[in-house]
Amino acid sequence: MMRADARRNRERIVASAREVFAEQGPGASLNQVAQRAGVGAGTLYRHFPTSQDLLVEIIKDDVDALCARGRELADHPSPGEALRTWLRAVAVHATAMRGLVAVEMAGAGPALAACHDQITATGAALLHRARPPETASPAGQAGAPRVDDLLTLANAIGWAAEQSPGDERLIDRLLALVTIPGTRKAPPPE
Amino acid sequence: MMRADARRNRERIVASAREVFAEQGPGASLNQVAQRAGVGAGTLYRHFPTSQDLLVEIIKDDVDALCARGRELADHPSPGEALRTWLRAVAVHATAMRGLVAVEMAGAGPALAACHDQITATGAALLHRARPPETASPAGQAGAPRVDDLLTLANAIGWAAEQSPGDERLIDRLLALVTIPGTRKAPPPE
DNA sequence: CTAGGATATGGAGAGCTTCTCCACTTAGCA
């Protein structure tokens, strides 16, 4: 069991980290996070030995939200559109999290494995509905894409959007270039 | 005119930078670059005030190579395939350059503008051949994509590949998901 | 061939950063 004050500090750190990253982007210093949280550097590192651990904590809620959104979309009348909408949400999330996606994607740490699995499962469900695996492929039709590839692409697009802030429609334009074999093509943005 | 010794040092720095970045990735310290080049930190910063300037120097050759490849492909019997092949080359280049693409893409510095223009022009030529702008769009057919978007997507894919070293075919799989309106779909990788 | 001025150098140092360590404080049980 964690001591009450320790838990309090942990939460303060996460809150500060969220703020600082949002303000200053991924390059923000952990020093500052600690300072804003009103704790010493040692305390920060005690709670989050790797900066990745801190990132995971921050991302977790978003991942949950993303998966919830995925569940909602499971009832959408057009499965193809549902999948596409969800991928867009993934890309947007990636953009909002700024540089953090890099870590998220690499899946480097075991801490992230859970997040990764959760998202993959959600994506798999949507893809399955949009394009049942048993669909007989018409000649020349590409096979079903891997869920991971779709997610990777969505993240990559989010990353790109992050690099060009100010171009609001970039995500939509890039996503429009993506075709998910077996589903209808995306409508041109607007 | 630059003094002979200055030129020599400049070249040593670029050579070292190439090595160090290749070995240690984009996070490598400029200190190390200077040290390996056998020059002081001051000399490094004198030649390359911004670390971006150094990056540009490193990337320049690759950009030239990429454009040369583009010119070769201009004669390719299948314009669509030519464009696709070239985009792949762009993505591979992005991967090889590791984190450097981020900078390259953002186009943040004026120094990079030249590179950016050069690549864009090459891409535009290939796209133009693959999909003449005056083509009457069949109903529901999306309009021609922006060259920038294609390049951005190629870079994003390169970035993704960079995050998952070891997955050799990732670039091909992701690229296969990209459809360039007006050209034939990519063949499934292998 | 040399002297002088313009040019280029390197490394000390300022001010960051990340991360470690441990003497000290404090929560919470008995």
Add this chain to the structure above:
DNA sequence: TGCTAAGTGGAGAAGCTCTCCATATCCTAG
């Protein structure tokens, strides 16, 4: 109310980026 295990904070080591300028080096004009 103690006592003790758990938790803390900030000094400090090591490394980074970037600046500054006394010093060394080039190269040209005489």
